[in-house]
Amino acid sequence: MRFDVLTLFPEMFEGFFSSSVIGRAIEQGRVEVSLTNFRDYSTNKHRTVDDTPYGGGSGMVLKPEPLFRAVEELVRDEPIRPRVLMMSPQGVPFTQLKAEELAGHDRLILLCGHYEGFDERVRQHLVDEEISIGDYVLTGGELPAMVLMDSVIRLVSGVLGNESSAETDSFSMGLLEYPQYTRPADFRGWKVPDVLLSGHHAEIDRWRRHQSLLRTWERRPELLETAELSEEDRQFLKKLKEEAGGG
Known part of the structure; x- marks a missing residue:
């Protein structure tokens, strides 16, 4: 399975991709990840990716051009366009059922926003689905993207040493997990x-x-x-x- 993450702060993912279960999955070749700084796809010499909102208001809005160019470059040689997901507090709630659904895809593209969010045309014409990890606002979409990837990657065949572990986790069977005990008795x-x-x-x-x-x-x-x-x-x-x- 492959993840393409579009972000302005790729350095935030360094520890995440190199540690624990995620790091082993990548090292073993079960999961492939690629980070794209969509600032590299800006259409002006200053590499600007945001601008003031039409109609006035505070903050800055992410421009559509860099994101469209970045995604179009990533999918240029794909016979079937991968699913494009936007991390957004306005999206559908992320659940275990959604994680299982996404684990069935061979490739996912994740958009991580900042500032006051995305130009609406990104939502309307580039994104297939918006996903929220909860009813709160974060500085950017990087942490939600990590949460989504962590939840999905552990469902990829062979990632967990014990395949039954994912099947008995809380929410996997629609219920919370039972209490666990170990030594000493x-x-x-x-x-x-x-x-x-x-x-x-x-x-x-x-x-x-x-x-x-x-x-x-x-x-x-x-x-x-x-x-x-x-x-x-x-x-x-x-x-x-x-x-x-x-x-």
């Missing part, structure tokens, strides 16, 4: 649940499923509205509500 009097030491895998799986349901019900109950639930799941949740006095 008794730490300062706080003991690992007996079922996890039993060696009875069916009971362990059942306990983990119930814990996922419990944690989701306590912390993110809205997720239960769309999660795939079995009849046993529904009975367990019904019992939780009854015990809590919720009927």
Whole structure:
């Protein structure tokens, strides 16, 4: 899988691309990344990429010419145009489901904005989709781009040492992940649940499923509205509500 990132600050990605899971994925050739400073595609001698907004107002707006030229250069030899994503607080919320969808693409182009945002013609005629990582505003699109890439890259086949890790993460099954424990079995009097030491895998799986349901019900109950639930799941949740006095 390949990512092309258009940014005015490529140096921000140096540590991100060289560390941890992301660094190994790139080193192993499972993921390819390319950084493009779209200032290099400015159409004037001063390499200007922004200008004052028509109609007045504070701040500066990113000009369309450098971004169009940069993307058109990147896709010149592509038989099928890669998907172009804009990191924007106005975009659709980024979720695990969206990460899984994007992981199905061979190549993605990410636009990282700054200042007061992009000229509207970039949105209308260059971008396929706008994506937001939350209802807040950041200085630029670089951090959201890193969040998106981190979430997507770990879904690429072979990136994680244990392929089942991604499948059991929070949100991957529509629920929050169950509690995890490791050695020692008794730490300062706080003991690992007996079922996890039993060696009875069916009971362990059942306990983990119930814990996922419990944690989701306590912390993110809205997720239960769309999660795939079995009849046993529904009975367990019904019992939780009854015990809590919720009927």
